[in-house]
Amino acid sequence: MTRGRVPPALLVPAIGGLIFLVLPLAGLLWRTPWAGLPQRLTEPGVVEALKLSLLTASLATAVCLILGVPLAWMLARAEFPGRRLVRALITVPLVLPPVVGGIALLLALGRRGLLGGWLYSTFRVSLPFTTAGVVVAEAFVALPFLVISVEGALRGADSRYEEAAATLGASRWTTFTHVTLPLVAPGIAAGGVLCWARALGEFGATITFAGNYPGITQTMPLAVYQTMESGDLDGAVVLSLILLAVSVTILAALRDRWLTAP
Amino acid sequence: MKLRIVAVVLALSLAGCGGTTDTPAASSGSAGVTGTVNVFAAASLTESFTTLGKQFEAAHRGTTVKFNFAGSSALATQINQGAPVDVFASAAPKNMQAVTEAVAPVTFAKNQLVIAVAKGNPKAITGLSGLTAPGLKVALCAEAVPCGAAAKTALATSGVTLTPVTLEQDVKAALSKLKLGEVDAALVYRTDAKASAAEVDAVEFPESAKAINEYPIAVLKNAANAAGARAFADYVLSADGIAVLTAAGFQAP
Amino acid sequence: MADRAVSLLEARLVVRRGEFHLDVALSIARGETVALLGPNGAGKTTALRALAGLTPLSGGFLRVDGRDLSATPPEHRRVGVVFQDYLLFPHLSARDNVAFGPRRQGVDRRTAHETADRWLERVGLTDLARRKPRHLSGGQAQRVALARALAVDPVLLLLDEPLAALDARTRLETRAELHRHLAAHPGATLLVTHDPLDALVLADRLIVIEGGRVVQEGDAATITARPRTDYVAQLVGLNLYRGRGDGHAVRLDSGFVLTATDSVHGDAFVAFPPAAVALHPAQPDGSPRNTWPAVLTDIQRHGDNLRVRLDGPIVVAADITPAAAAHLDLAPGRELWAAVKASETRAYPAGVPEA
Secondary structure, three states: OOOOOOOHHHHHHHHHHHHHHHHHHHHHHHHOOHHHHHHHHOOHHHHHHHHHHHHHHHHHHHHHHHHHHHHHHHHHHOOOOOHHHHHHHHOHHHHOOHHHHHHHHHHHHOOOOOOHHHHHHHHOOOOOOOHHHHHHHHHHHHHHHHHHHHHHHHHHOOOHHHHHHHHOOOOHHHHHHHHHHHHHHHHHHHHHHHHHHHHHOOOHHHHHHOOOOOOOOOOHHHHHHHHHHOOOHHHHHHHHHHHHHHHHHHHHHHHHHHHOOO | OHHHHHHHHHHHHHHHHOOOOOHHHHHHOOOOOOEEEEEEEEHHHHHHHHHHHHHHHHHOOOEEEEEEEEOHHHHHHHHHOOOOOOEEEOOOHHHHHHOOOEEEEEEEEEEOEEEEEEOOOOOOOOOHHHHHOOOOOEEEEOOOOHHHHHHHHHHHHHOOOOOOOEEEOOHHHHHHHHHOOOOOEEEEEHHHHHHOOOOEEEEOOHHHHHHOEEEEEEEEOOOOOHHHHHHHHHHHHOHHHHHHHHHOOOEOO | OOOHHHEEEEEEEEEEEOOEEEEEEEEEEOOOEEEEEOOOOOOHHHHHHHHHOOOOOOEEEEEEOOEEOOOOOHHHOOEEEEOOOOOOOOOOOHHHHHHHHHHHOOOOHHHHHHHHHHHHHHOOOHHHOOOOHHHOOHHHHHHHHHHHHHOOOOOEEEEEOOOOOOOHHHHHHHHHHHHHHHHHOOOEEEEEEOOHHHHHHHOOEEEEEEOOEEEEEEOHHHHHHOOOOHHHHHHHOOEEEEEEEEEEEEEEOOOOEEEEEEEEEEEEEEEEOHHHEEEEOOOOOOOOOEEEEEEEEEEEEEOOEEEEEEEOOOOEEEEEOHHHHHHHOOOOOOEEEEEEOHHHOEEEEOOOOOO
16 A cells, blocks of 8 residues: 555456455345344254364365375476376366266265275275265365465475475485475465365265265255255355354464464 | 236136146147246156156247256245246145245145165165165155155154165255165155166055155246246146156156 | 595586586595686586586586495485575574584484584574574575585585675675685585685685686686686786787787787787776887777776776776876777786787696
8 A cells, every 4th residue: 555546447346356255245144043043053953064064174174285285296396297187187176066076976986986896895985975975075176276276385485495405415205394394384274274165165076975964974065055955044044154154263263373474 | 918818817727627637728728828938846857847848849839948957945945036937846845835926836746755776676675674774875865855855754654763874955866876876775756766767676665655745836926938837837737747747657646 | 736636526517408518527625615617607506506416417427535426316415505595494493404404314303403503603603593594684694504504514515606695794704704614624615606706715726617618727826817718807807818929929810919028839818907008198109019009988997096998909908097097088989099018918828728
């Protein structure tokens, strides 16, 4: 603001964009039956779904971090044939309708799936209809968000620090853990938050791959949908608001704790 | 103006006789029926209504029937939120009642639950109680949708306590879980099992008689194409319509 | 000076990258500091990176203490590198930056911190050990970087423009301090710089490269007295010409003849400092053997004097006092006579530079 006035050509669409994002939220708030809110919060089904949502989104984020950070590193730092193709493949879950993603997961990891068939016949392990299945579905749709933002952070980070570490005797692994990771920590945190948020809101892939059963696979978005299905629109709005409030609170807390750190 | 009068007349005639008897109305009502008819129909009607739609279009040149198939409760919510719709065909009266704009709903078909199992019934399921076998994975519809409500009633009357692995949003989703081999059995409508007869077998069970679904159809009060809507609803209720529905496994009302 | 027989570092660095082709032979003795000098793009940093293992060799060899390191990855080379902008790890304190190397060598945390503290003390930064790099001044960061490089006890110490990022005043102090540390370093030291002063103060021996090749090599006295390329002549502040010697006369390609007191035959250089050029309003008739008409093209301040550039049969820089300038009424375009005494010039053979 010290650099003078904002040009209207930027200001007008910026405000338009903000309104566009906030208006549906206002719609929700406008429709909210505030009086029934505390009572809803104490309903066991709601708490159960909320707990499940937080648990699965956090586990999915952990899975994404474990798999996604190395993948981002490979894309940003390693030279290998077909890297462009790999990068394109990573965006597939972004383009795929989540329901289709869920079917794809069933065909790959279901009881008769590509890999799932072997898992089932060998270990009697089957992912659909389990909480682990929810985590898998959420991780599948959320992973691109993490990989893309971490890769961006890695590309933005000065790779000469890694060279400096090498001259000081650090192996590539030690360099990765002691230099690269701390350098891109803010990028990883940002990617993790995006990833978590995406996992928390996941619906289509979850209901298709993991099914819908309270306490096991019914996350908040599924509970919201089911409540709406049963004709209880007020209930659906309230559940959405609870999901919204909890996630915003957690993200704000994380931001203060992690993202504003240097 | 003329169209509206025709629609009112047809509506009255339907409300009055409310059954399969007004075949002439369906065939003679083609005068003035044009344009697109938007039909929201329960997922279990997918096959039979698609066929009916084609026949209707053939009988009424210049009309197009557009379908939106989904769980009845989702459709009811969409309609109440202002979705552009002329006809609503629900899989249960409850979902029809939820739609305040539905004018004089009429039952046009009945459906019954069966246990859908993989081809050849590898788990040798013979009845509801067989579904409680340990390790057996069963998909039900969510209670909010009619097939779920019917399943609940059937289970309650038979005294079988069943823990499904999933509560699917509509009958088709429950059936796909079976087709994909993710579940061993699913409680679905006879019609759905029949439509997928190439992939699944149906096991009838006596308790299903206590949970028969009635399918009501209604024209919406603010239907944009009221004449077309009426004509389509009448066609569903006509002998031709009933024939298609019975062939699909529905029972006549 | 450096006894080649006991050189700690023996290398011929060949690096091809697109159009650029570096081919530099290098040897540095134990305790010796060699400055690698050259204009931008000459390949100085490439040579340093090749020594550190950060850029692979396309050819040649690299031996340190008799051991072939050509294919050894950087982390196993025992080199210490001070990078141009230091590259101190921003998330680590000064102390942890210095302890980083010893830790990687398998030393336990406590010992590594002790080593770090010792080095920070040596560079006079004990008080700032806990500071993060962003809270250090340029000069302090440079010292931490030096301590970090030395803390791994490197056989080969490499410094890339270690003073370039500092302001003039800090550079003066830091240069003196750096000199002290380099003198104390028992291994071989290579200093990459484009600043002749750094090279002269810090190094025992200079290697000048241009376009990826060594153009001149030797101690400071030889190089300052007998430049072999325009770049070196400019670095050391001499006018330099090349021609064919025939006794005391050297005939330049343009046909102009310079007379020197040295006697040379064949391909030869003639060099003289700008201060040796005297300017006259008219043709002088005294003793100077070299006189020619010239046109003034440029005047600039140069310390207390003025440096003027003159066009004519030869292009020459001349240093004159402001008083003389006023007397001569100097302005661009002014026609003058230039004169250089034969005794102020130096002529030397231009044969192949010693490899």
